[in-house]
Amino acid sequence: MTPPVDFDALKLRLIEIQPELPKRLQQVAAFALEHPDEMALGTAASVAGHARVQASTLVRFAQSIGFSGFSDLQEIFRSRLRNRWPDYPERMMALHEKAMDSGDPTHLLAGFADSATASLARLRESVTRESLDRAIDALTSARTVYLLGQRRAFPVSHYLAYALAKLGVRATLIDNVGSLGAEQLAHAGRDDALIAISFAPYTPLTIELTRQAAARDVPIVVITDSPLSPLASFAKVRFEVAESDFGSFRSLSATFCLAITLAVALANRRADGG
Amino acid sequence: MTPPVDFDALKLRLIEIQPELPKRLQQVAAFALEHPDEMALGTAASVAGHARVQASTLVRFAQSIGFSGFSDLQEIFRSRLRNRWPDYPERMMALHEKAMDSGDPTHLLAGFADSATASLARLRESVTRESLDRAIDALTSARTVYLLGQRRAFPVSHYLAYALAKLGVRATLIDNVGSLGAEQLAHAGRDDALIAISFAPYTPLTIELTRQAAARDVPIVVITDSPLSPLASFAKVRFEVAESDFGSFRSLSATFCLAITLAVALANRRADGG
DNA sequence: AGCTTTTTGGAACTTTCATTCTGTCTGCCG
DNA sequence: CGGCAGACAGAATGAAAGTTCCAAAAAGCT
Numbered sequence A, B: 001m002t003p004p005v006d007f008d009a010l011k012l013r014l015i016e017i018q019p020e021l022p023k024r025l026q027q028v029a030a031f032a033l034e035h036p037d038e039m040a041l042g043t044a045a046s047v048a049g050h051a052r053v054q055a056s057t058l059v060r061f062a063q064s065i066g067f068s069g070f071s072d073l074q075e076i077f078r079s080r081l082r083n084r085w086p087d088y089p090e091r092m093m094a095l096h097e098k099a100m101d102s103g104d105p106t107h108l109l110a111g112f113a114d115s116a117t118a119s120l121a122r123l124r125e126s127v128t129r130e131s132l133d134r135a136i137d138a139l140t141s142a143r144t145v146y147l148l149g150q151r152r153a154f155p156v157s158h159y160l161a162y163a164l165a166k167l168g169v170r171a172t173l174i175d176n177v178g179s180l181g182a183e184q185l186a187h188a189g190r191d192d193a194l195i196a197i198s199f200a201p202y203t204p205l206t207i208e209l210t211r212q213a214a215a216r217d218v219p220i221v222v223i224t225d226s227p228l229s230p231l232a233s234f235a236k237v238r239f240e241v242a243e244s245d246f247g248s249f250r251s252l253s254a255t256f257c258l259a260i261t262l263a264v265a266l267a268n269r270r271a272d273g274g
Numbered sequence C: 001a002g003c004t005t006t007t008t009g010g011a012a013c014t015t016t017c018a019t020t021c022t023g024t025c026t027g028c029c030g
Numbered sequence D: 001c002g003g004c005a006g007a008c009a010g011a012a013t014g015a016a017a018g019t020t021c022c023a024a025a026a027a028g029c030t
Helices: A007-020 A023-034 A036-041 A044-050 A055-065 A070-082 A088-098 A105-126 A129-140 A151-166 A181-185 A204-215 A253-273 B007-020 B023-034 B036-041 B044-050 B055-065 B070-082 B088-102 B105-126 B129-140 B151-166 B181-185 B204-215 B253-273
Strands: A145-149 A171-174 A193-197 A220-224 A237-240 B145-149 B171-174 B193-197 B220-224 B237-240
Touching: A007 A023, A007 A055, A007 A070, A023 A036, A023 A055, A036 A044, A036 A070, A036 B070, A044 A055, A055 A070, A070 B036, A105 A253, A105 B105, A105 B129, A105 B253, A129 A193, A129 A220, A129 A237, A129 A253, A129 B105, A145 A151, A145 A181, A145 A204, A151 A171, A151 A193, A151 A253, A151 B151, A171 A181, A181 A204, A193 A204, A193 A253, A204 A220, A220 A253, A253 B105, A253 B253, B007 B023, B007 B055, B007 B070, B023 B036, B023 B055, B036 B044, B036 B070, B044 B055, B055 B070, B105 B253, B129 B193, B129 B220, B129 B237, B129 B253, B145 B151, B145 B181, B145 B204, B151 B171, B151 B193, B151 B253, B171 B181, B181 B204, B193 B204, B193 B253, B204 B220, B220 B253
Parallel strands: A145 A171, A145 A193, A193 A220, A220 A237, B145 B171, B145 B193, B193 B220, B220 B237
Antiparallel strands: none
16 A cells, blocks of 8 residues: 655545544544644654554554554654744734735634734733632532523533533533523522623623522622623622624633633632542 | 753854854754754754764754753754744643642633633634635525534534624524424525534534535535544535643634634625625 | 454564764864 | 864764564454
């Protein structure tokens, strides 16, 4: 069998033959495509370690595609690295300028990526350890963590529900399916907690349900975009996330980042504290 | 003498001390700056050959700058090649460990923010104008855009549904509420389009519904994490988003960024083209 | 269920590589 | 002109890497 001559050919070949490959060899194929840099720079042993495979499997993999051994295969990944655009900052500049012409969607992509990056940078500066600690305290002592976010904020609360479930934390997502939002939150009490998320224009349902929960003394962590947010007054702990926007669409990157931080920190605390 | 920590520092150091270096060492310095790729990927012997020098000279060169040997020096060149941030993996490790044993949640936040930022940077490099254009073409000619993403990917498809609705694009979210996923997608035909999103471990429902849609010739734009993804083969256009992960949680920033780019570009195209 | 074939993990083997060491050479100062 | 110090090339060395092989396990087939 004749081995692929460049990275693209290799990629195609792998896509083609992967289904009929043994398990471990599939594993290697997936790893190779996901970590091409590692394949290029690492040693057979280190790559094998990261891919959870024996070094000999790497050799077998290479041979099954037609190479004589791992080293030959690695040469493909190395040449890919050589031919990659020489200098990063220059390329970035060129990309920005070239994309300025209208109708180029890469311009949009760059814009959204920039604004997300900016949001993340600002998040890091604006969130204090103290507020994080207080939020995690409040959540740690909760029997059930309720998650509320509608419309734009719904992706965040849904992702939190997913993450908390994975982390073994009891959480309930208020998704308002069938307009049962109020009922979904009805049993939240003072030994639970609510994470309420809303941005301008604030969804009335989110405000109303948060208000009701606050009236029942449910500890509330609020993620919003302004200290003047209608949610602010209900908050035991409040985070203001200033997402920069590009065009009229705000990124949610910083909000997600904060959310997952809360989730993981909470799980860690539970694991430590018993 | 303390060795430079990254490529730029090394460059400066070399320029500074080059005049007072012995002849062969100057030769090596010049070669190193002119052929950084060779320095990164070659062996001591091959580099020595190209630079018309003995291998031992390379070692002495490295030591004269403060490294323990050629291998340490080579690491600098390799990390330059790996990605724009030379110390990214180390930084990640450090943050992770700090976050783990200090219990300081701001380290977690920094880690997630970093990994999101890295994902965004990589996204910009990996997405080509050509694939964006093809995706937008496919979506523009669709009567209805169907959005499919479950579990981890659900936040993305939900957000897309929100954004497309705001932009005046007819879109249907396959949320599988009440297990009506198949029925929600039942009327999609060849003049519609589907955006299918899934990451490992791929949700069976997403794969199955995408397969069914593909069988009915629905044009499909796939967002996934590997060319070997089970979704890949159904795709008319495929995006591979390599999100870096921190701990065991992947950021979704790059995926959101790509999604919103598609949405806005689509709306723009519709507005222009009539 | 038993046999055959394929696949896998691990150790042994061989090669390659970086590094050290030694003798020689060159340039400089006495 | 002779001696000294630094630099150099090339061989020797020891470590690390890639590869091969074999036995055990798994998968497939009758």
